[in-house]
Amino acid sequence: MGINVQFHTQTLEALIGGANTLDSTSLQVSSLDEAYGFIETYGYDVKDEDDQRDLWRYHRRAVTFIQTELLNEGEKIPESLSDPNQLRDLAYLLIYASTSDQRQTSIQRWACAILKVMHVLVHLDNDLFNQYSREIQDQILKPYNKNIFEDPTVGTYLGSPSSPGCVALKKYDIKPFKTSNSSVTKLLAKPDEVAFSLLDKMGVRFVTKSLFDVFAVLRFLVQNHIVCFPHVIPDQSNNTLFPLNLFMEVCESITKDQVLESSDIDKMLMAKLEKEAERAEYKLKVNQFTSQDYRFIKFITRALIRVPSADDNGRKFSFFYPYEVQIVDYETYLKNLSGQASHEEYKARQKEKARLRVLGY
Numbered sequence: 485m486g487i488n489v490q491f492h493t494q495t496l497e498a499l500i501g502g503a504n505t506l507d508s509t510s511l512q513v514s515s516l517d518e519a520y521g522f523i524e525t526y527g528y529d530v531k532d533e534d535d536q537r538d539l540w541r542y543h544r545r546a547v548t549f550i551q552t553e554l555l556n557e558g559e560k561i562p563e564s565l566s567d568p569n570q571l572r573d574l575a576y577l578l579i580y581a582s583t584s585d586q587r588q589t590s591i592q593r594w595a596c597a598i599l600k601v602m603h604v605l606v607h608l609d610n611d612l613f614n615q616y617s618r619e620i621q622d623q624i625l626k627p628y629n630k631n632i633f634e635d636p637t638v639g640t641y642l643g644s645p646s647s648p649g650c651v652a653l654k655k656y657d658i659k660p661f662k663t664s665n666s667s668v669t670k671l672l673a674k675p676d677e678v679a680f681s682l683l684d685k686m687g688v689r690f691v692t693k694s695l696f697d698v699f700a701v702l703r704f705l706v707q708n709h710i711v712c713f714p715h716v717i718p719d720q721s722n723n724t725l726f727p728l729n730l731f732m733e734v735c736e737s738i739t740k741d742q743v744l745e746s747s748d749i750d751k752m753l754m755a756k757l758e759k760e761a762e763r764a765e766y767k768l769k770v771n772q773f774t775s776q777d778y779r780f781i782k783f784i785t786r787a788l789i790r791v792p793s794a795d796d797n798g799r800k801f802s803f804f805y806p807y808e809v810q811i812v813d814y815e816t817y818l819k820n821l822s823g824q825a826s827h828e829e830y831k832a833r834q835k836e837k838a839r840l841r842v843l844g845y
Contacts, residue, residue, distance in 0.1 A: 506600050506672065506841055510592065511582040519575035527606075530575065539574050539602075542609075546601035549668055554839045565594050597842045604671045608664065612803060613685050619791045620805050621686060625658060627710045628688050632656050642690065642704055649707065651700045654814040655691035659684070669831075672838035684784070687808030694746035695726060695753055695813045698781055702811065711785055717806065720769060720784035725816060727764035730756050778820055780812045 492512040497503035513519050520530050528535040547566045555561075564570045565577065580595035587593070613620055633641045633650075643650030667685070690701050705711040734756050738744065757764065786804040793801045812820070 505603065509586060509596065509844070510584075511578055511596075511599075513578040513582045516573070516575050516579070519578040522578055523575065540568060542602045542605050543568070543571075543574060543577075543598065545605055545664075546598050549601050549605075549665060550597060550842065553665060553669065553835065554842055561594055561598070562591060565591065565598060593844060600672070600842050601668065604668050605664075608667055608671070612805060616789065616791050620789050623789050624686065624787045624805070624807050625688070631704075631708060631710060642701060643708070649700075649704055651690075651697050651704055652693050653690055654693055654817070655689070657689040657691075659687040659689060659808065659810075669835055669838045672841055673834045674837075684806075684808040687810065689810040689812075691817045692811065692813050694750050695816075696746045696749040698725060698811045698813050699731060700746075702781075705809070711809070713785075715786040715804070717784045717786070720782075721767055722769045722780070722782040723767040724779050725781045725812065726753060726757065727766050729765040730760060730763065779816045780810055780820065782808060782810045784808055 494503070494508045494510065495512065498505055498508065511522075513522055523530055523539075528539055530536060530539075547561060550561060551566075565580070571577070577595045577599055580591050581599055583590075583592045585592045608614065631643055633644055635641075635645065638645050640653040640656055641650045642653055642656070690698075692698050692701060706713055731753065734749070734752050738749070738752075784806050786806045788802055789805050790800040790802045793799050
């Protein structure tokens, strides 16, 4: 008997070729026994009632997501796959996804689509944020909230309004925690994303009154020990608002005896940029869904989270968790709300890509 030289190309691509599982168009499962073995390796015991219940719950959520978020009017998942009473055993999804019929609306394509969304849901549900969301939120937001002062007379400030270094704000927002649908869409839309690399599940946003104050917020966060800059993830930083090199040159040109308001420095900054635009050094992290008109400063940093351990030794379980900090001046904030830079347009582009990866068309 000769050597078996048959290999499943997409499996090898996923293992050593850098391909994302969500870009696979088929599996290689030909029997229920093979399907059960695949599911067990994936992490679930088909003989365990709790695992069975969890898997059917993921199936239901995946079907609902596809139907409500990705399908166009008139499109429908075949009931033989969406109805548990007709499907009977989730292992059949793996077998259907392994057949050779890859026509646009074939059972094979629909089975792959459901499995892809189930895969994303499983990983999201088993992320640290899902397990310790309250502890993560409380510990990350505490130092920020402690330094936000809101007064109906003087307005909102980062830092006490009477203290040096405080920054007047137009808005301070706690970024809404990503809903399940939002996170699923993002993971489906971006080939390089996996659940543990979703770095913006939570965050804060500062909207300042002036451009100069955007940088003053950065200084305040570090000097008041709210952000520890060694914990910043370097390749996630983004500055499309104002070039750092020109900002520093303007600041260094101001003498100590000059008494200036933030608005005065803003005029100097804009004059500098207009005169020396060819020297501007921005920090752009490319995002295929973000409009080129969108301007902001953003960085991802990490906080060390401590939660009670399950054992009885009194020690705490600790881990780093990432979150996003956005800062923008009010004028730019208003521009970002409209046109191609708007959040609605961003989400529409993201959802279109998610549909393409799940359904293939």
